[in-house]
Amino acid sequence: MRRHVKSVARHILILFIVLAPVISLVSSQQPPPVFDCAREPVKYIGDRQPDKRFYDGALPHAVGVHHYQVLRANRSRPSEGGEIGWTYNHQPFLAYWNGRFYAQYLSTVFQEHTPPGRTLLSTSEDGRNWTNPVVIFPEYALPEIKTEDGVIPAGTKAVMHQRMGFYVAPSGRLLTLAFYGYCLTPRHSPNAGNGLGRVVREIKKDGSLGPIYFIRYNLHAGFNESNTAYPFYKKSPDPGFLEACEALLADKLVTLQWWEEDRGKDGFFAIDPGDAENAAYFSSSVTTSKGAGKAFCYYHRPDGVVVGLWKNQYSALSPDNGQSWTRIALSKTLWTCGAKVWAQRTDDGRYALVHNQSATRRNRFPMVVMTSSDGHIFDDMLCVRGEVPPKRYQGIHKNTGPQYYRGIVEGNGNPPGDDMWVTYSVNKEDIWVARMRVPITWEVKEPFSDDFEQGDRALDFWNLQSLKWAPVEVVAEKGKKNKCLELLDEEPYDYALAERVFPRNRTVSIRFRFNAAQVAQGHALEVEVQDQQGTRPLRLRIDRNWLGMDHKHVDVPPVAIQTGKWHTVELKVDCGKQSYDVIVDQAPVRQGIPFAEATESVERLVFRTGPYRGFVPPEIVDAGMPSPAGLETEDLPGADEKSPTCRYLIDDVKVQNE
Incomplete structure (x- = not known):
């Protein structure tokens, strides 16, 4: 109106x-x-x-x-x-x-x-x-x-x-x-x-x-x-x-x-x-x-x-x-x-x-x-x-x-x-x-299944951070009728982000497909499940060769993947056991992986083209930013140049209570 x-x-x-x-x-x-x-x-x-x-x-x-x-x-x-x-x-x-x-x-x-x-x-x-x-x-x-x-x-x-x-x-x-x-x-x-x-x-x-x-x-x-x-x-x-x-x-x-x-x-x-x-x-x-x-x-x-x-x-x-x-x-x-x-x-x-x-x-x-x-x-x-x-x-x-x-x-x-x-x-x-989105709320009460075929309407309940050099959008898969969510990243000092809140629960099944279409050396797609306060019990890290489950773990072997190919991931998250199982392409690959951080429930699924940066530096937690502001840093190198292109496709995201 x-x-x-x-x-x-x-x-x-x-x-x-x-x-x-x-x-x-x-x-x-x-x-x-x-x-x-x-x-x-x-x-x-x-x-x-x-x-x-x-x-x-x-x-x-x-x-x-x-x-x-x-x-x-x-x-x-x-x-x-x-x-x-x-x-x-x-x-x-x-x-x-x-x-x-x-x-x-x-x-x-x-x-x-x-x-x-x-x-x-x-x-x-x-x-x-x-x-x-x-x-x-x-x-x-x-x-x-x-x-x-x-x-x-x-x-x-x-x-x-x-x-x-x-x-x-x-x-x-x-x-x-x-x-x-x-x-x-x-x-x-x-x-x-x-x-x-x-x-x-x-x-x-x-x-x-x-x-x-x-x-x-x-x-x-x-x-x-x-x-x-x-x-x-x-x-x-x-x-x-x-x-x-x-x-x-x-x-x-x-x-x-x-x-x-x-x-x-x-x-x-x-x-x-x-x-x-x-x-x-x-x-x-x-x-x-x-x-x-x-x-x-x-x-x-x-x-x-x-x-x-x-x-x-x-x-x-x-x-x-x-x-x-x-x-x-x-x-x-x-x-x-x-x-x-x-x-x-x-x-x-x-x-x-x-x-x-x-x-x-x-x-x-x-x-x-x-x-x-x-x-x-x-x-x-x-x-x-x-x-x-x-x-x-x-x-x-x-x-x-x-x-x-x-x-x-x-x-x-x-x-x-x-x-x-x-x-x-x-x-x-x-x-x-x-x-x-109005009405403004923090709760989602129903399980969901998003295939992105509705285009932008499919994103109504998603949280997005879409940059000039790291856009997030629904695209048509090349050469096919299928639509999916694309996270593109050429931004050297920021990242694309897509987050979906789901009904809070202690046991959930999370399923999605991903295609690491283009991954530069040293870059990765990070996938996290979080609770309401941002606690991160698990993280998947998808680079050009491997799917890792290594958030605060060194003893969980990664799973080999192929760039340019669709893979299906299913996560069985159990807060009662404080662990999760990983199923890749319908095959159980890892079971009982301990939570990296303890939590009583989960409610957020996050896709991010860069590493987590949610912690405020210790030196400013209590004192706040230095004053006057802006004098504590210098120009960052390469800020005017695009980083190597990374492109990730996400589809068929489904979350349901177990």
């Missing part, structure tokens, strides 16, 4: 859209009155918390989450064009309009707060296959700027920083926005009210872009139409564009996303979200993720009240669609780490909140989701992504892990189906989207 708001009273229609599921008697419940929950607008009441020793927090995994890489940073072979690839890519935004996904993100050459900066756009019809990025807000040459700490010479390029990327106007026009700021050094900030102003342009249905205009200057910082390079939006000769800009400027809820870089005191903003009790000090001469009023997002509860969320646990409520707010409070059950929080109403009438529930309050992992029936009380914390690859490129302030989540803002479209879509960056260098 697509939503194109036609009325000028955009916020009223959005409210009706939000309330529609309640009217239809779906699962939303009425939250407490504003007065009763203003002191803690969002509250997590669940017992689950992440284990800091594991990247996925040893949490149950949400079922049916597909992660697709939008951009793979590459310094020497940039997909965005140019002679040198820019390897700092961060802060993405997402919209769905005119039958396409739009992902916007900002970029610098190699690290945060370091000019030149620019903003790019990638689009997709299906959310899986993305176009090469194009620059939509280019480098901007600054005038001479005198600051308290020094002088920025004329001609220095701007640094971009924005907390809003898209706006679908009541007329249906799509605007994209960004903010030009500046930094004297990488240890200065561009988002403290000291930048030039906010720019806007139209994205048209044919994919072309309208001219760039300033829509709001930082007048208090000394910038206006006379000393900036782009004209004021009112100079546009297009009445429809002017109407769209005016509608945006009149929306006090949407434009509260602008406050962080703007911080104007001219009455434009309904509140000053930086005016929070005991907020950490923040200014242009301080680089910190702390502070109030940062990275605003919002959603409507079933009673029409707006819940506003900022970084660092800050939250507030608005009973009148952003015209006034309760006093900004702390949602202390969110273990934030200076990264963004995203929350929204999902298509089943419930609510979902995605962020990094950080056990150390420093590490930006795992990526979790928690759900709610009323938008106030949240429960059932699940891991959405526990994969944390190494940073390939050095740069200051490049935090490790998936972070800065943003879904589709109310009014900016709703893709077909009930899925929830979220975009994020990994290590501040690669851009991703996640498609999350």
